Amino acid sequence: MTIPQDPVLCIDLHCHSTASDGALSPSALVERAAERGVSHLALTDHDTIAGLAEAECAAGIHGVTLIPGVELSCIWKSRTIHIVGLDFYPGDDGFRRALAQQNENRWARARMIADRLDKLDVDDLLEQATAFAGGDVPGRPHFAQVLTGAGVVRNAAQAFKRYLGSGKAGDVKAYWPELPEVVHWINAAGGIAVLAHPRKYQLTATKLRALTADFRRAGGQAIEVSTSGQSSGDLGFLAELCRREGLLASQGSDFHFAGAPWCELGRITKMPDGLEPVWHSFRQPILNPASA
Numbered sequence: 001m002t003i004p005q006d007p008v009l010c011i012d013l014h015c016h017s018t019a020s021d022g023a024l025s026p027s028a029l030v031e032r033a034a035e036r037g038v039s040h041l042a043l044t045d046h047d048t049i050a051g052l053a054e055a056e057c058a059a060g061i062h063g064v065t066l067i068p069g070v071e072l073s074c075i076w077k078s079r080t081i082h083i084v085g086l087d088f089y090p091g092d093d094g095f096r097r098a099l100a101q102q103n104e105n106r107w108a109r110a111r112m113i114a115d116r117l118d119k120l121d122v123d124d125l126l127e128q129a130t131a132f133a134g135g136d137v138p139g140r141p142h143f144a145q146v147l148t149g150a151g152v153v154r155n156a157a158q159a160f161k162r163y164l165g166s167g168k169a170g171d172v173k174a175y176w177p178e179l180p181e182v183v184h185w186i187n188a189a190g191g192i193a194v195l196a197h198p199r200k201y202q203l204t205a206t207k208l209r210a211l212t213a214d215f216r217r218a219g220g221q222a223i224e225v226s227t228s229g230q231s232s233g234d235l236g237f238l239a240e241l242c243r244r245e246g247l248l249a250s251q252g253s254d255f256h257f258a259g260a261p262w263c264e265l266g267r268i269t270k271m272p273d274g275l276e277p278v279w280h281s282f283r284q285p286i287l288n289p290a291s292a
Contacts, residue, residue, distance in 0.1 A: 009288050010266045011279060013042040013067065014084055014196065014224065014252020018134035019051030020071075021141050023257035025134065026051035027058035029265075032258070034062035038266040040279070040286055042069030042252070044084050047102035050136055052090055067282070071196060072102065073174065074182040076211055079201060080173070083182050083215075084224070084250070087282045088191025095189035102176075106137040109174040113143055116169045122150045140164045140171075141256075180218040187219050192278060194222040194250045198241070199234045212241050222248035222278040226271045228255075228263035239272040249275035 016022030017029045024032060026043060033041045041064050043055045049070050059066040070085045088095060114126035122128075128146040129138035144159035153159045164170040176182075186193040195215050198208055212223060223245070225238045242249050255265045279286040 008039065009286070010036075010038045011040045011251065011277075011286065012038050012253050012255070012266050012268065013040075013069065013086060013194075013250050013278070014044050014071070014227065015041065015255040015265060016045055016071075017043060017051045017055070019043075019048055019136050020045035021133075021139035021256060026055035029255075030055050030058035030064055030066070031062055033265045034064050036264065036266045038064060040065045040067060041265075042067040042084075042086055044069035044071040044086075044252070046071050046139070047073060047106055048099060048136065049090055065286075067279075068191070070099070072182045072185070073105075073176045074179045075176050076179045076214065079203075080176060081179060081201065081211070082196040083179070083186065083220070084194040084196045084252070085186035085189070085191045086194060086222075086250070086278065088186055088189035092189035095185055098185045103137060105174050105176065106139075109172050110138050112172045113140065113164075113170045116172065117143065117147075117163060120147070120150075120152055120163070122146060122152060143170060179215065183215070183218045183220050190283075192222055192248070192281060193220045194224060194278065195220055195247075196224055197227045197254060198223060198238060199227075199230060205237070209241065209244075212245050212247075216245045216247060220247070221281070222250045224252060225249045225275060226251040226269045228253050228268075230269065235269060236272065239275060242275055248278040248281055250278040 017024055017026040043051055045051050056066050067086055068088055068090050072083045074081055074083055125146055129142040132142040132145045144156040144164055147153050147159045148155055183193045223242050225242050251268050253263050253265050253268055255263055
């Protein structure tokens with residue numbers, strides 16, 4: 001089976017808004033997706049579904065079908081891994097309690113980042129970063145915006161190089177639950193757990209196979225085969241992992257902000273043949289009109 005990639009059916013199941021670390025509001029994100037021909041979109045903000053209601057309203061206006069989504073952080077063998085949840089029930093009480101705990105974990109991390117950067121003497125650093133995050137939990141990109149605006153650095157890239165990148169003062173690791181627990185949250189809420197952007201963890205092929213196998217044994221159902229910034233070799237390797245573990249195939253741009261053509265909404269490399277698309281297993285399956 002060829003996963004459909006055409007003007008009529010353009011599916012993007014991974015993107016971010018100001019509800020987490022994206023640059024566009026949920027409504028502006030949906031509008032941009034519509035302008036780029038996206039027919040079905042999942043807003044997958046980090047550890048929150050705060051943007052879904054606004055995105056749903058915008059989707060109705062712009063003719064986009066919105067899929068409930070979220071990207072949850074977890075731990076696998078001491079590494080932070082991201083699991084995308086798709087097509088769950090947003091009102092599920094247990095899921096909302098889990099998200100509330102994840103949210104508190106993120107706030108604790110944000111407060112620690114602000115404390116560690118206190119020596120820079122930027123007034124109201126946490127408050128400003130929170131404002132850039134639209135009132136939600138700020139991430140490192142939002143702190144980078146504050147540092148740039150305060151003249152501490154020239155741009156976000158320099159902010160990460162000096163203060164926020166790996167090993168720097170603002171590189172704060174948060175506490176996250178173990179992978180099986182997060183997969184259980186998604187499944188219990190009626191959703192589909194997807195292993196997000198597997199090649200971004202910089203794992204060896206052997207370790208990535210082990211992660212994928214553990215994810216499947218924990219109840220994970222899908223893997224992102226086509227994501228932004230991949231080589232053709234990555235695409236083939238992930239497709240083979242998908243087949244080997246009997247997982248569904250997902251895809252998404254992982255869009256965060258405009259101006260980065262390599263991760264634009266709806267701009268997703270066509271996946272190899274022989275994969276079962278995750279959206280065929282949604283409660284309301286998405287089918288190519290030409291084959292329906």
